[in-house]
Amino acid sequence: MIVYEYPFNERIRTLLRLEDLYEKFTFFLNQEHPLQHHVALTTIFDMLEVAGRADLKSDLLQEIERQKQTLMGYRTNPAVQTEMLDAILEELDSVSAALVTLQGKPGQNVRDNEWLMSIRGRTIMPGGACEFDLPSYYAWQQRPFEQRYHDIATWFAPMAPLCNALALLLRLLRNSGAPKKMIANAGSYQQMLQGKVYQMLRLTVDESFGAIPEISANKYMLWVRFTSQGGDCKPKPLEEDVPFELTLCNF
Known part of the structure; x- marks a missing residue:
């Protein structure tokens, strides 16, 4: 992982x-x-x-x-x-x-x-x-x-x-959150945060999927887009479903 x-x-x-x-x-x-x-x-x-x-x-x-x-x-x-x-x-x-x-x-x-x-x-x-x-x-x-x-x-x-x-x-901080199992449908995941303030997120993914998360977030929304690497190491969009664990941490 x-x-x-x-x-x-x-x-x-x-x-x-x-x-x-x-x-x-x-x-x-x-x-x-x-x-x-x-x-x-x-x-x-x-x-x-x-x-x-x-x-x-x-x-x-x-x-x-x-x-x-x-x-x-x-x-x-x-x-x-x-x-x-x-x-x-x-x-x-x-x-x-x-x-x-x-x-x-x-x-x-x-x-x-x-x-x-x-x-x-x-x-x-x-x-x-x-x-x-x-x-x-x-x-x-x-x-x-x-x-x-x-x-x-x-x-x-x-x-x-x-x-x-x-x-x-x-x-x-890392111990403050509880991990939850999520699915990124077609390699994409969005979650509304409804203005709740977090300090950090932790995302855990099985390395066998070859999935690399690109993360952006603010106090309103979290967005994760998974990519993969080819032989040239250039990130490419991943279109498959990706299971992962998400932990939102806050003091």
Whole structure:
């Protein structure tokens, strides 16, 4: 099964972009080759661009507090497992406390590092990080894996609370909806949302169908059009009925 996600607003879109970059960073950080560590470092630069909004930290703190207040309202519900509820509340308190300690913009320590900024400036250019352009960076890449790993992890560390906070909020968001089985007749599906506000949708489809959803949505209507890929990978309209699962998520 393949899961596709679609954000309904810019805030969730930003969180999903950061989550994607963080997963990419974590993967390449744990690889040993210098070229893989190069990708990990340039991914930090990409995260700086996405997380550059000054209000991102305050947005996350406000959402965490709102989630805490909502969840605390379930304490009197006898159907709620108190141990699980307490664990989530404790996790929210933990990521919130770590986020409060952040000073300045996310990744400000990287912006203040002239050497890293010189690398960032060169990597914007295609092939701009060759050894003759950045001999000091090339020399750093020849260091042992453990030292390179430690350096990159240290540079990233101040951004970790931000990533932990958005990971927890996205997890809560994904768990907020219940999947429903749907059929896209002749590869097309429409649903009226009647003005109800959602943050994100999750669409699950069996990969054996070879169906790729193209999604558009607003607060009034959701539209999904399935396509398929030929040998040239160019999307083509799919005219068959496609069964899929749809989850509408909202805090």
